[in-house]
Amino acid sequence: MSGVEFSIDRPFGIYLWDYFDQAFTAVLGKSANDFAFVEGETPFSTIPEVVVGCVTYLMVIFGGQYILRDSMPLRPKFIFQVHNLLLTLVSLAILLLLIEQLVPQLVRHGLYWTICSFDAWTQKHELLYYLNYLVKYWELIDTVFLVVKKKKLGGDEKERADGFKFLHVFHHSMTMVLCYTQLVGRTTVSWVPIVLNLTVHVLMYYYYFRTASGAKIWWKKYLTTMQIIQFVIDLFVIYSCTYTFYANKYALQLPNFGTCSGGEGAAWFGCAILSSYLVLFINFYRMTYNANKNKKNAAAAAAAATVKKSKKI
Template identity: 30%
Template sequence: MDIQTLSSQIGGFMDNFKWDENTPLSSRIYPAATAITYLVVIYGLNKFMKDRKPMTLKGVSIVHNFNLIVLSLTMMLGVLEAAYRQAQEQGGFSLLCENKPNAVNGRIGWWIYVFYVSKYYELFDTVILALKKKPLIFLHVFHHMAMVPVTWQWLNDQWLVGSWWCVLVNSFIHTIMYYYYLQTTLGNDCWFKRYITTSQIIQFLTGTAIVSHWFYIRKTENCQGGIAPAIVSYVINTLFIGLFIRFYIKSYSSKKSAPVNRKKVE
């Protein structure tokens, strides 16, 4: 099989993607059980490591961060290409207002689904930090716990507008963020940590703006996406804006403050 044939088959697979009860991890039990299990495991690891020395896990961290760089970059480019295709075929406005009930299917739906699945893998972030006995701030734990059910709801309620945008912007930021974590794991200094946090705040501000616009035009333009994930995403975005601003002020407001410990946030 040549590369062109393989590429065509992969493209056809993505174009025919459909979210339904047969899709892996589509049952609501998966995000619900995962969120609960995540909290139990992290609590258990903290108790287990309380009187033990921190683990180094340098090799594991390098592989993990490299995997997430590649995955994040792939998702960013994939959803960008899918959004461009949809804009060419259905018009750019279809990315701001769902013009059909099952808008989160096909190529763009595939990349949103990959993003959803990636949130399960990202939970390993916290496992590594717990084994290293690094501080686990509320923002980190809450973010990881929330994103699995939130991204599941995008797919289940076929809400395209906020989901494809989050995949694009979040994957872009994660590409840079995990590169930063890879470099720090290797012992290299990186000067742009502050700007990663700034980009995260901008991400949630733009997401909130897009959702607000969707609410405004939803009835007049007959947008077909479910309203429940839009409400949940709006509330979560608002919470994240406050939490990230608080993290930014605490981490960077004082020039005399000591270097901040590695605290992963998304």
């Protein structure tokens, strides 16, 4: 391995994949360059495994809530900190490795080729997408922490708490399914939602790590804003790819950029799930921050009324 040398192929000055390959080989005894995702052979590569994962997740969550219904909340602070720190670092590592692979493609071939060409789906991309998919199983532990801590969204409004619970459980389980469908469908555009999701998750898990240590982080509100922006960008890109695929295949008289690589079923599932995420996160934002704003305004009005009343006395 050579020293620091910035180039199109080395956007970070060093080739991170070489270091990753060394670590991968040390842990698994084979090179990362030899990996191939094969349905039925690669772990967690079949529909039954995904279904069992989702069912187990739901059983643990709702079963845990029932079992712990009369117990005091647990505070596994240290384990929670380690969990979030590791997810921050793992998400960052996958993100940087993906960027390293994408920069040469984007510079040499352009955006359309990188999101739609079959050749843009490389062996290295496939391994990183698979690792991102496996991380989604790990992230299911987030909800376990909520269960043992008996965590609810701030405030007493049952609607907000229930809305948060549904969003959290639905988002975690369906994202795992979404990653599986795109991996099997070999949708080249997968890197767009994955890169954006990893970027948000690096900040999100860092936020959880810091707040678990007692730090006060002022930008919590902007995490939800980032997630909403993420889904807007995702949908714009994915719907564009879906449109150009169908226009090129069935209606050549319509303007299009050409065909786009990936399974049709995977594309439609991705559109549906990401659309639902956008709606749910906007609703979550509305319920949470608008409710907090109204609460602050009501408190300020009450304080002003008290001052006014005291002056009269």
